[in-house]
Amino acid sequence: DAGVTQSPTHLIKTRGQQVTLRCSPISGHKSVSWYQQVLGQGPQFIFQYYEKEERGRGNFPDRFSARQFPNYSSELNVNALLLGDSALYLCASSSLSPGQGATGYTFGSGTRLTVV
């Protein structure tokens, strides 16, 4: 079975541009979460979606948005890119509904975004 798939793997954008990152969860998983990992730091929570509804949002500006589709795949959008948005963006999927514990999270390998 395929794991969590993220695309693209690498991306270079210019300041002010917009970017869309994509995530396909493990088959059967209905929950998708997004994390941002800046170099040298641990991942920071951005969003969680379950059954196509937003169930959690981290401390990120409104330039960050996300959605989940009927097939449970998800997109993360970032508008008006800043140099500080350069990071590894991780997607995690889970078969558990929010609040059922942490063991069910499977992470993808991430999208490396570089803003120049």
Place this chain on the structure above:
Amino acid sequence: DAKTTQPPSMDCAEGRAANLPCNHSTISGNEYVYWYRQIHSQGPQYIIHGLKNNETNEMASLIITEDRKSSTLILPHATLRDTAVYYCIVRVAGSARQLTFGSGTQLTVLP
């Protein structure tokens, strides 16, 4: 969720046990201790979790002190492939939805 404190880096000889400490002195009674690791260029991987009893699985053992203010992740026979950043996370299972990562411990297994 309670905060955790981990050493920034540790070395371990291949084949020896790697003991990774985590301090969580403000842990609440209903908070679990979780361990994840992140191998370079990959997403975090779940290792083990526990409430107050020691736990063991095929990857590692988790030792939680009686007062639950600290814990140790033990990799019994470390291999080069265990080189990674190890994260200790404390959270209430069933309430918080997201994982709160700290900076973790960079474990380097030396040949």
